[in-house]
Amino acid sequence: MSKRSGKSLGDMEGLKSYEPDKGWSDIDPTPEIEKSSSEQNIDEHKFDNWEASDDVEHKTSLKTKTNQDNFFEEDFIEDIQESKMSNLARQVAETNTLVDKALGTLSESSNESGNSKTLDELGESLHDLFGQLYEGSGASSSSPWSKISDSLGDLSTQIDKRDSLKEQLKETQHSIDKARLKLIEEIQELANSEQERLSVIRMRSRLASVMADKLLNKLR
Numbered sequence: 001m002s003k004r005s006g007k008s009l010g011d012m013e014g015l016k017s018y019e020p021d022k023g024w025s026d027i028d029p030t031p032e033i034e035k036s037s038s039e040q041n042i043d044e045h046k047f048d049n050w051e052a053s054d055d056v057e058h059k060t061s062l063k064t065k066t067n068q069d070n071f072f073e074e075d076f077i078e079d080i081q082e083s084k085m086s087n088l089a090r091q092v093a094e095t096n097t098l099v100d101k102a103l104g105t106l107s108e109s110s111n112e113s114g115n116s117k118t119l120d121e122l123g124e125s126l127h128d129l130f131g132q133l134y135e136g137s138g139a140s141s142s143s144p145w146s147k148i149s150d151s152l153g154d155l156s157t158q159i160d161k162r163d164s165l166k167e168q169l170k171e172t173q174h175s176i177d178k179a180r181l182k183l184i185e186e187i188q189e190l191a192n193s194e195q196e197r198l199s200v201i202r203m204r205s206r207l208a209s210v211m212a213d214k215l216l217n218k219l220r
Contacts, residue, residue: 091129098122102152119159123152 102118130145 088129088132091125091132095122095125095129098125117156119152119156123149123156126152 098118098121102122126145127143127149130143134143
């Protein structure tokens with residue numbers, strides 16, 4: 001059995017071809033080599049293009065993923081911001097209500113109770129509200145409204161003292177009224193007693209006079 005050659009016909013040297021007009025001639029392997037080289041170059045070019053295309057697709061995929069992540073992150077940030085703005089608007093409304101409720105009843109003639117508690121709530125609300133607005137702004141390390149909150153706390157303490165004094169005054173006035181009524185009763189009792197005594201004296205005097213006259217008449 002003959003062994004197969006490791007070379008193709010185009011690569012074997014000494015091969016000849018026969019043509020009727022020209023006779024026998026050597027086969028030039030160069031075209032086959034060039035063809036093979038050209039095909040290899042085409043394959044390499046396709047491979048390079050495939051690698052480049054794959055790299056572009058990979059980068060495009062990464063870019064798309066990054067854009068999606070950025071989009072989701074922006075949506076998340078917008079949701080947070082919307083939530084913060086909603087909470088801020090609600091807190092502004094609550095603070096505005098507390099301002100009307102707490103500061104609208106500070107007059108001396110006001111009889112409403114719980115003013116000090118409302119002032120404390122107003123101070124805390126102002127502190128929290130402006131604390132959020134000044135946070136991260138770089139304008140100041142803390143909100144200057146903290147002083148306002150402290151002053152509202154002091155005012156609340158003074159109102160508590162006033163309310164306490166009002167309660168003491170009310171109790172004292174009640175005691176005064178009670179003592180006055182008692183004094184009136186005592187005076188009336190004394191007057192009645194003296195009137196009764198005067199009546200007895202008058203009756204005794206009249207009786208004594210009548211009896212004396214009768215006795216004198218009998219004795220004469």
